[in-house]
Amino acid sequence: MEHIITSHICFDGHRLCHDRYFHIRDGIIIGVGKTSDPMPADIPVTDFGNHLITPGLIDAHVHICLDPYAPKKDVGSLVDVILTAQKNLHTLLDHGITCIRDVGAPQGILPALQNAQRRGMIQGPDIVHCGQAICACGGHGWQMSKEANGVDDIIRHVRENIKEGVDQIKLMVTGGINTKGDELAPLELTEEEIRAAVSEAHRRGRKVAVHTHGHSGIRAAIEAGVDSIEHGLLMDAKLAAMAKDKGCRLVPTLSAPYFAVVSGLKQEPDSESLKKSQEVMEIHRKNVAYAHQIGVSMVYGTDSGTPYNGFDTVLEEFVLLHEIGIDTLSIFQMATCQAAELLEVDATQGSLEVGKQATFLVFDQDPFQEIHQIRSLSHIILKGRKIR
Ligand SMILES: [Zn+2]
Structure with missing residues (x-):
């Protein structure tokens, strides 16, 4: 099963970046790109808008x-x-x-x-x-x-x-x-x-x-x-x-x-x-x-x-x-x-890159603006599946 996640603001495990899409298949990230570039066609998209997304x-x-x-x-x-x-x-x-x-x-x-x-x-x-x-x-x-x-x-x-x-x-x-x-x-x-x-x-x-x-x-x-x-x-x-x-x-x-x-x-x-x-x-x-x-x-x-x-x-x-x-x-x-x-799990975890687990956190408010907003975690996508 394939789907795409997009967000205006994203911490990818190394740095902050903007307007990214993540193409997911069977719980794994198989493509990453800028939302201004053409995205794979006919695949359902979940757009998190201005909400920060990060790896697990x-x-x-x-x-x-x-x-x-x-x-x-x-x-x-x-x-x-x-x-x-x-x-x-x-x-x-x-x-x-x-x-x-x-x-x-x-x-x-x-x-x-x-x-x-x-x-x-x-x-x-x-x-x-x-x-x-x-x-x-x-x-x-x-x-x-x-x-x-x-x-x-x-x-x-x-x-x-x-x-x-x-x-x-x-x-x-x-x-x-x-x-x-x-x-x-x-x-x-x-x-x-x-x-x-x-x-x-x-x-x-x-x-x-x-x-x-x-x-x-x-x-x-x-x-x-x-x-x-x-x-x-x-x-x-x-x-x-x-x-x-x-x-x-x-x-x-x-x-x-x-x-x-x-x-x-x-x-x-x-x-x-x-x-x-x-x-x-x-x-x-x-x-x-x-x-x-x-x-x-x-x-x-x-x-x-x-x-x-x-x-x-x-x-x-x-x-x-x-x-x-x-x-x-x-x-x-x-x-x-x-x-x-x-922990030696960097082949599959710790960043949002091709080949890694499609595990994402979504924050309603941005902890980069105000650290207490780390408490605003709203959604969790674990290996491609939304669990919260
Ligand atoms: Zn201890």
Whole structure:
């Protein structure tokens, strides 16, 4: 089945352009041109007029098995976890996120969900995943990670994860905000363990994402050649310059501390981990703004699933990134072409070009004029089919 989509204004995954048509067949873009040129004849046209159209957006850091609004709840049964994930996937898609990278969930669930989504059994974004994260014994996020003691152990976990079908590897290198008792900054895996994990993953063609907050963790991760720093809370000027030189990307996830503070502390004013978020939020924002200024390549990620950081607020990261001085075009690139490269889905996603998925978002008002209009998402066309 063929049809044509036209719009006066369009972000194509790289830049803003005007008066474009997109010729779609069987969910794939087969032609792109200017509406002033002759368009293919006898094919139905949907004209979105002055409404901005963009590719589907990509969130490179989520935890779909977690319930952000019940953070104190026990993980629950397997059925409970799967139903939570299914609901979260639906919410993400409904907010324009058409591809995700999940960076940590209980064993075995993500390969099954990825398979179910690919077969059309559940509706949700395309899934790239890291399976279970890998951490030090008792380290950050141990509840949803494989715990490693030593180089042999960490190599074994990387190999096991690959055997279980992960697309990428996630390491927890330093402490974090939400693990009871752990400190924010210290290195939890040794430099030797980090190097071993990265070398094994790369040898097997898997990229490595690293949760790290502290200086020593960020430095060790960049030196080991990881592909992305997640959060990077204490990434100072020297470390940002290092990341830029090594081509290491940053997935800042400003939403995680923001929602922990603005929503979480209202619910739990005495929570130690939520108070910790409040202490670090400003320094994080300053560091991310600096990293962007000097040209560290950044990718959109929200950390949705962490306490009070909902799947229904995934587009608010646009507003938070804009507030620290990042321009709207750069933010859209972070959530499209840049994210597609990091997730290695750029052959099919991240831009509106011939051969790619015919996945479009339509905004009633223009977020390039006013960033809050990112909330005006009105229509979603997923692989050629209008779903909203
Ligand atoms: Zn996370």
